[in-house]
Amino acid sequence: MKEGPDIARVAALIGDPARANMLTALMSGRALTATELALEAGVTAQTASSHLAKLHEGGILAARKQGRHRYFTIGNPDIVDLLETLMGIAQRTGHNRVRTGPRDPALRKARICYDHLAGEMGVTLFEKLQQHQVVEFDDVGDIRLTRQGATFIEGFGLDLAEMRQLRRPLCRECLDWSMRRSHLAGALGAGLLQRMLDLGWARRLNDSRVIDFTPAGEKAFYDLFLALPSN
Structure with a gap:
């Protein structure tokens, strides 16, 4: 057996x-x-x-x-991770859905992956957070929030103490099926997306995973995350 x-x-x-x-x-x-x-x-x-x-x-x-x-x-979040990974494998191996539509470009640009931002804008966010030392990989390959990153995150209006009490990792790397690079998941990834929604930068489209940024919201997104100060 x-x-x-x-x-x-x-x-x-x-x-x-x-x-x-x-x-x-x-x-x-x-x-x-x-x-x-x-x-x-x-x-x-x-x-x-x-x-x-x-x-x-x-x-x-x-x-x-x-x-x-x-x-x-x-x-649970492990199932979300598994499904996103399977989507990436399906994309890379050519097992795509036959049905396509006008939402496809919007899905690739910005979408929700359970509770965090994915797509082109999600990958860009994660890359810029790394470039500006808001988050970094530790010696064993896990992603973590830096001290200066904590200052930035709290300045953006997020409650780190509350997020640290949740029964989930604060930071987690999630492979993006459409970009084939990683975006940020975990409590921090979810908190960042919710803050953008609360600020009115974007909204979730009904019956879709699309995150629709307003022109002003998209500008605010790039102005903030592309211009972060680094050491």
């Missing part, structure tokens, strides 16, 4: 096309109902319920009831 983690079980749960479509939809970071996920997967409500039960039982999804509806979200 084989011992250790059963990766085949996890792969089978994620690999079904209908379930993969549901999980991709949940990468928007929104909690969705079974009816909404059935539409995303292109299956009947009954079939969707069966798929969702398997994903929930397998620990891939979390569920909560509010009023008459039951809402589903991705179970």
